[in-house]
Amino acid sequence: MGRSVIIDGSIVYTDSSEILSNPGFEKLLREYIDFLKEKNSPLLRTLEAFRIGEEYNVRHFIEYLHLLTLRDVKEITTIINYVNPEDLAKFIESFYSFWRNKHRFMIKRESYTIDNARKTSIVFTATMIAEEFKNLVRNLYRTIMKNIEPDNSNIVRQLPSGAQVTFLVDSFDCNDERFCNFSNIPMVWGAIFDPPVIFYTRSNKRKGVLPVVERNVLSDLKLPNKEKDWYLIPILVADLLMFVYVNKEFLSHAAGLGNLFQFANIMDLKKKEVSGALIFGLPVENIPDYQEKWKNGVIFKDQGLYIGVIPALDENDYFGYMKKTLLTMHNLIRIDQGKLPVHGSMARIVLKNGKSAVAMFVGDSGAGKSETLDALNRLEEVAYVDVIIDDMGSLDIVNGKVVAYGTETGAFVRLDDLPPGYAYYTMDRSIFMNPDKINARVIVPFNNYKEVITPTPIDFFLYANNYTEVKNDEDRIVFFDNLDDAIQVFSAGKRMSKGTTSEEGMTESYFANPFGAVQRKEEHHKIAEIFLKKMFETGVRVGEIRTMLGVEGYEKEGTYLAAKALYKIVERM
Structure with a gap:
């Protein structure tokens, strides 16, 4: 499944059974079980009743969870395999945390419109769907936990459990023939954040200087599984239109763009020529004539058009690479202009x-x-x-x-150098990156x-x-x-x-x-x-x-x- 989870925003979730029967839930559960196997976790004791040889009957366990939404665990043990309630409670609690540690994105396909009333309606509907999903996930967790061990506590915590960001996407047919290789990639035209938005990435520092290579590369670049795994975010860097293509595993950085740059609208796409493009998260084997010195990124100059490429490596999983590559391309264009x-x-x-x-x-x-x-x-x-x-x-x-x-319309700020409390003052608008580490960052619009x-x-x-x-x-x-x-x-x-x-x-x-x-x-x-x-x-x-x-x-x-x-x-x- 990977780190990023994509939630289908076209579905209005109204019942917990819709979540449990969703193929994505089974996929998430199987990934969690594999995670426990790697750690040889004692939590696997919970699934002993569902073991078949060396594997576990995951679908049978999901049926068990279905029953737990309706009946007390003590009643279920009389009709189905016995599971220790204490072990089960720890398993569910840990599984819930595993889900919440994912980068969670809802994708809702909607045609872009310049009509403000229509746009407001689209945003309202998307917000409602995301809110319903969040409440349903949270209530599913609480219902199961209540039926495992009744909680007499008067304290209830509304933990973030739904989509952290909802992206509004549309089909996009670019008239620029230079980008014919990238057709049919969904285009992000809007985003709805559910704060506090916190992402944990694999890297927290930027390395080196981006080399600039003059080479006709655009026609040779291919995005693997482009319709499913890639998204296009058109942005304005100052007045320059740039296309950012992001692999779904790095969608947290695409979310960061929403707080840092102006999203281009349909008029920008019609009137402006594309000044540059960034491809973030491209497998090394898909980079033409790849060289080791490009491992932290490279910028190609293809007949006057700047193309930035950030390889899909763990050390590049840092928003600084997204921002600085875009700004480097911007600066190269300004130098070409004599500014x-x-x-x-x-x-x-x-x-x-x-x-x-x-x-x-x-x-x-x-x-x-x-x-x-x-x-x-x-x-x-x-x-x-x-x-x-x-x-x-x-x-x-x-x-x-x-x-x-x-x-930029926002700032990518180092938390360590800000006055105490500043980041929390802007928490409702900010995106936090690795807040527990050195060089922790916050992206805040200003x-x-x-x-x-x-x-x-x-x-x-x-x-x-x-x-x-x-x-x-x-x-x-x-x-x-x-x-x-x-x-x-x-x-x-x-x-x-x-x-x-x-x-x-x-x-x-x-x-x-x-x-x-x-x-x-x-x-x-x-x-x-x-x-x-x-x-x-x-x-x-x-x-x-x-x-x-x-x-x-x-x-x-x-x-x-x-x-x-x-x-x-x-x-x-």
Whole structure:
């Protein structure tokens, strides 16, 4: 069955017998029994009455569960094989947990519509079906447990037990002949989340830099069992239309896209040309001329179209590969356009006295960009901080001014670096990834698409230095006097690793941007010089902000002190 469970959203489940008689239930039970066999678990004692040789009569056991929904276990033992009630209770409890540990998705096929009333009706119906299924699963568990051992407790826990995400899908016939190999793949056009949404993936770090290979590959790519095992999610990365093809085993990452990017609508699909495509979870044997150095992903440039491929390996089971491959393709396209991609965050900072400024922070993962903005937002003197870019944006020159626009409507944030309680404050909207591990992440929406892609003039362009320890407030932010000094600092891209990737200690990454800038270093450098020169000419203050996020003992206080220093500068404007 695998880790992901697909629930048919076209069925309205009204009775527990519909669940027990569903082939998916039998498949799940057989997988659970195999799991117990591998562990040589004592829970297998429960099934001794149903043993036939070396195997178990699973269908007979399901019939037994049917009876348990109607009668007390003591009554059943008089008409069917004896099962120890204590062992049975432990077995059912463990089986229920096994189910809840799966990644659970409901797929409801519905024709996409631009009619808002019709769309509202579709969403309402899908929500109702998912809710009915969740309640039915929960009640089935409770009924069986009650008939095994009556529970006198007055405490009832409404544990999440249905679909974590419901996807609305439609058939999609792409008019772009370049994608003829990928026809008949169901297209996701909407998603309904049932929070808290928590996924546990096999990996928790991103490795390496994605190589870019110029090769005509699209016609050679084949998705195995594409109609059943694959889904297409069309998204907008900034204003670029990208197709994301996801194997069902990695649907948790497809769910993450819903909190991070804008889903493309039918008008986008008709008006926009596809700028890039990502295939996530492709078996190695299906990657043409596969090389070991591509094991953490590769981007092909096929006649101007960028195609990202992430192999179906356990070490790639991390949302960072989904996000960074899409952003790398975005950045490569921007470089081709003569624009400057920036790995950083940007916000409009508005003080209570009415003064405001737009600041962009440049830095790699763990540099303290998002954390500094959060610290600013918590300062008493600050009215609000409007985050426009969280992780990746682009610079352009419009009417002689340097402007910026973002790519994402959400943030993929490292829990360890957030203030205590922040993640729980957004729990009803967030997707949690491996919350019990180092580099635990949360994907949370933060802004609307229109504001993110609107070109915004910037006032500050600051490199986020997380490794320099400073004692004096005046040294927390320093500004460059000339272009050469600025280029040197930004190009070096130094940072103290925070464990968000496989790197450790002091690292360097060209322009703090291994997502396109490194792969197109020569072209990128020429563009960077043009933009930084324009900033000096037009009064944009270019400098360095010392967040101290990588300095031992200052992990929390450092970003607060940096935020306080920036506030004072804005206040003096």
